[in-house]
Every structure is written in structure tokens, then in C-alpha cells.
Amino acid sequence: MESLTQPPKLQSSISLAFFSFAAVFLVFSLLLVVLRWRRWCTCDICCAYMSSSWADEGFENLVDWHAHLLRQSPTRTIHIHVLGNTITAEPATVEHMLKTRFDNYPKGKTFSSILGDLLGRGIFAVDGDSWLFQRKMASLELGSVSVRSYAFQIISGELRHRLLPLLSSVANSPHQAGSCSVIDLQDVFRRFSFDTICKISFDVDHRCLELGQPLSEFAVAFDKASRLSASRALSPSPLVWKLKRLLNLGLEKELRRAIRLVDVLAREVIRQRRNGGASASGRDLLSRFLGSTDDEQYLRDIVISFLLAGRDTVASGLTAFFFLLSKHPHVEAKILEDISRATARGGIEDETCEEGGVSKEREPTFEQLGRMEYLHAALYESMRVYPPVQFDSRFAVEDDILPDGTFVRKGTRLTYHAYAMGRMEEIWGEDCLEFRPERWFDKDGVFMPQSPFRYSVFHAGSRICVGKELAVTEMKSVVAAVVPRFRVEALVDGPTPKFASGLTASIVGGLPVVVRARHPTECRSG
Numbered sequence: 001m002e003s004l005t006q007p008p009k010l011q012s013s014i015s016l017a018f019f020s021f022a023a024v025f026l027v028f029s030l031l032l033v034v035l036r037w038r039r040w041c042t043c044d045i046c047c048a049y050m051s052s053s054w055a056d057e058g059f060e061n062l063v064d065w066h067a068h069l070l071r072q073s074p075t076r077t078i079h080i081h082v083l084g085n086t087i088t089a090e091p092a093t094v095e096h097m098l099k100t101r102f103d104n105y106p107k108g109k110t111f112s113s114i115l116g117d118l119l120g121r122g123i124f125a126v127d128g129d130s131w132l133f134q135r136k137m138a139s140l141e142l143g144s145v146s147v148r149s150y151a152f153q154i155i156s157g158e159l160r161h162r163l164l165p166l167l168s169s170v171a172n173s174p175h176q177a178g179s180c181s182v183i184d185l186q187d188v189f190r191r192f193s194f195d196t197i198c199k200i201s202f203d204v205d206h207r208c209l210e211l212g213q214p215l216s217e218f219a220v221a222f223d224k225a226s227r228l229s230a231s232r233a234l235s236p237s238p239l240v241w242k243l244k245r246l247l248n249l250g251l252e253k254e255l256r257r258a259i260r261l262v263d264v265l266a267r268e269v270i271r272q273r274r275n276g277g278a279s280a281s282g283r284d285l286l287s288r289f290l291g292s293t294d295d296e297q298y299l300r301d302i303v304i305s306f307l308l309a310g311r312d313t314v315a316s317g318l319t320a321f322f323f324l325l326s327k328h329p330h331v332e333a334k335i336l337e338d339i340s341r342a343t344a345r346g347g348i349e350d351e352t353c354e355e356g357g358v359s360k361e362r363e364p365t366f367e368q369l370g371r372m373e374y375l376h377a378a379l380y381e382s383m384r385v386y387p388p389v390q391f392d393s394r395f396a397v398e399d400d401i402l403p404d405g406t407f408v409r410k411g412t413r414l415t416y417h418a419y420a421m422g423r424m425e426e427i428w429g430e431d432c433l434e435f436r437p438e439r440w441f442d443k444d445g446v447f448m449p450q451s452p453f454r455y456s457v458f459h460a461g462s463r464i465c466v467g468k469e470l471a472v473t474e475m476k477s478v479v480a481a482v483v484p485r486f487r488v489e490a491l492v493d494g495p496t497p498k499f500a501s502g503l504t505a506s507i508v509g510g511l512p513v514v515v516r517a518r519h520p521t522e523c524r525s526g
């Protein structure tokens, strides 16, 4: 009889013990959070941060408030004690953190634990030898002529067969009296950059931008996994999301499911490739990395990091660019001149219509893109004003002293603020708040690159973005194909967009735009 009655008792004691443990853990975590907040100062910055009063003071975004504080600080460095975060917009400090004392400021455990479940041992989440190995491999591959020309071919195909026909169909859709078809350009660019980076990385076409196609399972799962991973950073304390993960609750449960799906689908592609299912091109990054490791999980981690790196950053940069262009028609006119000069063509009247209502002649070659210096400057300028990665952090391994004399305690989070740096008069002059591509040229009209410690949009030092050239080529290709054909009008009130929190800058609610064909004879489908 005993043996029949004991197991349920045992079970209920185990559940009771488990729930008591969970409850104690939860209370303890909350206590820690409160203590952490209370322990520190009641300085103005911390109070404003805690009460979100910066929003009442008229700042549209948290980053605008940071930029305001950093501009006021004599050292261009501030401390948000309640977060243990030291934020800087001083180029000498950025150089100290990302180059001079590189070894003292790794990504650290906090960052790798936030993204670790999705990225595993991928380049973004690791430090040390594993990072160095992937860094060398990535620089070699992304710098190779073969991968570059493959990537350019992918971008051109996605433009010709998907993006331009889509815009053409919107521009040509019958408009009601007084109203036009409105699309979310941010969403369009996200789909475009996801298709592109998946083809470059895996040689798999997810067709996210194809008219009338639902998003692929992989695209949905990847989007969810990256969004939910990033939202961990918003927890008042890492203990909160870690506890939820332990108990498999709420968003952590959804995140686990999304990551599982990403894993299954990514592994499937890798397995097929290993078993001889060669990609059509053999020039995608996965094909090239296959030879460097037998570890399937590691390969998955490497390639997933590329997807994260190349998707939202490019989409964010393009979205902000078209927002700014819509508000600066004189810049748009100069870009049109630049494209026309670089491609050395006549007026658009000469052009013929081709498949999908898209004229072939206007697609610039790689060499022609290289000659578009004004467009190059305009893209750099738009990312100065609205960087896709607004700020980025590292964690001090040992106590340190910054060049301005600021003491940094071991474990402190040190953040460089690319968004605020773009708003510093000492770096960009009195007109730093203006969108002015001309600032990138010297008096002879030659493009002047800036030190990455001043223009930190692509990071700086040893971990500077390895996909920078690819990103700029992709963005230039899009602008050079879209702007001569369409006039894009952003329907956003106010001088600046409202940004959502996340790893990359994205506009809350997207970027609604109206697209109009630039010329009456612009090719019409059908």
C-alpha cells in the first residue's frame, strides 16, 4: 500500500520545494534589483532616468537625452550609476576603449549571455581565440573578389526581380482622389536585406520580398529570436530573464521555441550541404566556411551571426536615408546628378521598359557605383545623423583610468555613443545637427574619410565591422536603382523619428511612405 501512496506525496513535496525555491529566488531577485537601484546616488541623471522624466522634458528618444547630457558634460562622458553604465562621446576615450586598452574591454559575459542562446559561439558573442579565428576567416572571405562579386550579383538580382517591381507596382497602383497607396519602407528594406544576407550567407532564397508571398518559417523565427534576445537587455536585472528562462516562462518560452526552429532549419541547410548538396553557386559564405571546421553547431553559430549583422543594420541605414532624403530635396537633386554623371547617360526619356516594368539601362555597375562620390558622402552623412547601431558597450576586466582622468571600476559597463557623437560640435562643427553631405569633401571636392574613433558608426579598432564595404555597396546599389526611378515621400510628422529600443535602430511603427514614379514614361507593368 505504501508504495502506491508515496509517489504522489513525493511528487507534491518536490513541486512544493520547487515553487518555494522559485518564490524565494524571485523575491531575492526583486530585492537585489531594488537594492541595486537604491544603493546608488540620487543624482539628477539617475533620478531623471528612473522616473523617465527626460520624456517630459521634450526629448523624443532616450538617445536624444543622452546626447543632450553628453554635450553638457565637460569631459563628454557621463555616468548612469543605477545601471553601472559610463557613457562617452569623446573620441580619445573611444580610442582608449576600442584600441589602446582593447584587452581590458571585451564584450564580456553580460553581452554574450544575452545573445548567447541565439548566437552560440558566433563572432558577435565571443572574445579571445574563438573571436580571432572567426575574424580572420570573415575578413579573408568578405575581402575576396569572388565573394564580393557574388554579393554584388545577389544584390542586383534582388533589386531587379523584387524591390524595383514591388515599388513599381505601388507607384502604379490606382490612387483614389486625394489618397495614395502607402507602404512601410522599413518593412520593405528589412525583407530586402534579409533575402540578400541569407543568399550571401547560405545561398538559400527566402523570398521575403516576393509579391504575395508569406514570410518563410525561418524568417519569422529568426526575427522573433533576435527581437526577444535583444529585449533581455531591457530587463531591470539579468536575474529576471534568467529566472524566466529557467522556468521557461513568458517571452523566454517563446524565445526558446523560436531559437529551436532557427536551429532545425539552419542545421538542415548545413547537413544538406555536407552531404553533397552543393549550393548553386558554391560562393556563399557557408560553402567557404565548410572546409574550416567539422563542428556543425559552430558552423551554424558562425553563419547565424552574419545574418544578425547584415540584416537590420542595412535596413536601418536605408530607412533613415530615405527619411532624410524626403526632407532634403536639394540633396536628392544632387544625388540624381551624381548618378547620372557616374553612369554617363542621357535623360531618362531614352530608356526602355523591361521585365517587371523595370528599365535595365539604369542599373549601375560596380565600377560606376564607385564613382558616385556624392551618394557615398550622403550615405555616410545619414548614418552620422542616424547610426544603425546607436551605442555599443564593453565591460571593464580591471580597474582603469580614462584619458580624461575618469576612474572606471572593474566590471563597469563602458558605452560609446555613436548617436551622440554625430551631434558633437567639436567633432562636426556648429552645423552638426544638419544633414549636409558636403561636409565630407575637402576644398578640392575630394571625399575625406573620418577617423573611426570620431565616426564610430561601424565601430573602431580591432573589432571594426567586417561587412562595412559590403554594407555600403548594398546601400549604394539600392539608392542608385531606386532614386532615379521613384520619388519617395515619407509621411512622418516632426523633425526626427521615434526609435524603438533594440540592438539596431528601428522606427516605432515603421516608415510610411508614398512612392511616385519620377517620370510619366516610367515603365508600367503590363
Ligand code: HEM
Binding pocket: 123, 124, 135, 138, 305, 306, 309, 310, 311, 313, 314, 317, 387, 388, 389, 392, 393, 456, 457, 458, 459, 462, 463, 464, 465, 466, 467, 468, 470, 471, 472
Ligand atoms: C550599415 C550597415 C552596418 C553597420 C552600421 C554595422 C555596424 C557594426 C558595428 C557597430 C559593429 C560592432 C558590433 C559589436 O562588436 O558590438 C559591427 C560588427 C560586425 N559587423 Fe557590421 N555593420 C553593418 C553591416 C554589416 C554587414 C552587411 C555585415 C556582413 C555581412 C556585417 C558584419 C559584421 C561582423 C561579422 C561584425 C563583428 C566583427 C568583430 O566582432 O570582429 N556588418 N558592425
